[in-house]
Amino acid sequence: MPDLAGPLPLGATIGILGGGQLGRMLALAAARLGFRTHVYCPDDDSPAFRVTDRHTHAAYADRPALEAFAHTVDVVTFEFENVPAATAEILSGIVAVAPDPRILAVTQDRLTEKSFIRQAGLPVADFAPVADRRELEQAAARIGRPAVLKTRRLGYDGKGQVRLDAAADLDTAWTAIGGAPAIVETFVPFASEVSVILARGRDGTMAAYDIVENVHGDHVLRTSRVPAAVSPATAAEAGRIGTVLAEAFGYVGVMAVELFVLRDGGREGLVVNEIAPRVHNSGHWTETACHVSQFEMHVRAVAGWPLPLPLRFCDVEMDNLIGNDVNGAFDRAAEPATSLHVYGKRDARPGRKMGHVTRLKPRKDSPF
């Protein structure tokens, strides 16, 4: 893969794979640094298309379109982790891609992802691979109940997952996930969920945001809060875990690590749930509450620009606007100390992330 000769000069073009809200917010951040962007997306209603210098509306398997795209940009990055490996390969034959697309092979498959985390010496829920119906029997027996059966690939927002309670029937579960290659994982009786969002630069510099506490509903992120209600030691450990993972991969860009918080009496522990090799929904508050957002931080990392320590001005609580929630945007805009972001998607389909609202609260220990 070609590498950047040095920091991207002003006016250079950053290619972005994926035109959803993350691609859109990356494009907005790139613009503020004077970079141009070219967004590539198969979806013709891509909100990122509306804020970018150029866009290509083509399939991820369209080799001529990918090659043409690659020749117009100085570096490529992506807004999501399900970029097909072949797509990344075509692009990285022509132009620098950051983060290194090999991270996609790691995180697109729960088995390689969990193995990578374990190899890095970090805690994950016990897991066993399931190639077929017969292995499901063995895996379920070894892991015990309760457990979760998860497809290895293309799982997000709770899709491709079945809980295996004591009474759960394995045939039903196997059918529910479509008989796809899977893993069985110990169910983690977590007290709460947190995420760490951090950037690693081309020179190895790290810049981390404060740990976020996340609340999911129907497997979709509903609310993120900072600071997270965890001990300082747990917050520090979450940061260390993020750093270890970014270092282990030699990662360049922003990544998010989702973690489960375990609580046993007065003791807290952490288990890594998954890695998102991209900017992350639980970091949207950084756009309002920090002097450099996760989007700008990712652009800086990918461009070989400096990564400053992000200053957080206030405490926050961010709510996603999902589906018809977005119809309340006008009313939310009237709330004091509230920041609104609407993604400009055409249709407010149920479950679709349409925007977010960040409520700002005084920060007691503010450095500012």
Place this chain on the structure above:
Amino acid sequence: MPDLAGPLPLGATIGILGGGQLGRMLALAAARLGFRTHVYCPDDDSPAFRVTDRHTHAAYADRPALEAFAHTVDVVTFEFENVPAATAEILSGIVAVAPDPRILAVTQDRLTEKSFIRQAGLPVADFAPVADRRELEQAAARIGRPAVLKTRRLGYDGKGQVRLDAAADLDTAWTAIGGAPAIVETFVPFASEVSVILARGRDGTMAAYDIVENVHGDHVLRTSRVPAAVSPATAAEAGRIGTVLAEAFGYVGVMAVELFVLRDGGREGLVVNEIAPRVHNSGHWTETACHVSQFEMHVRAVAGWPLPLPLRFCDVEMDNLIGNDVNGAFDRAAEPATSLHVYGKRDARPGRKMGHVTRLKPRKDSPF
């Protein structure tokens, strides 16, 4: 002029006249609220074109282009005060324009502007109109020396101005301003310059930012600081002056009022210098340091959306990057507690505003 039937719905399109950095930052802010933008500009290297859904590259006198533009947008606003009156008239025959373009007639002419300010009961430097060489004699005699001879129209960043010191020759001065209609104005021995940036909504709601102290060099804004080094009473009076002017006009949108601070012993006074009926260079720090920027505030006002009290997280010092200053952007990006914004202009011509840098400092009396 057609008026908005109510608040702009999500996905509506805001037309922006002018494609410079102000238009660009307005477009970026509009995008964050889920609005589309259509930028109209005669300059083919318009940085706003690169972050907008649609753009029209045509002259301000191009009636068919203006009409086509007007029919694609739900409301029109402008990034600068020198939109020709005929342009505004064509547009406002078709679509709502905010602020009301009659403000342009007021502020494009120093004589009507000063008269408007005086009629609002606010302090301005004494002035006298100059229609021709003969009136210059009389005006100069009445106003006394030192004074400033300024063309009535198209003056900005110090262009079209000549200082009339005790020894100044009127023939030379008259030639220097090209013999255009002008005013002679008492020279104000100001101690410092400040600006107030405030928004007024369609329902009369006002939202003001903290007073800014400005330092000019070669008649171009170099540095803006918040808080301004003025007494609380002076800051409050500046805010009152802004409010009176916005109310007097029935203004909708963000306006900036530039003021001179006079200091006589321990006493401070204010004199209004000029009104900018638009977002303003001295408010660029609001993008990083406030929860709602001047750009978003303007978009909200124009769209009939709520105007919240803007929270300021920190103290700031903003430097413009002028001409080749922008070549230092990479180094500035490495400074801690610093926010960088580069406008994406192609050529760094001398004197051209290419970007800005905002240094953030702890705020002692922070509400956050």
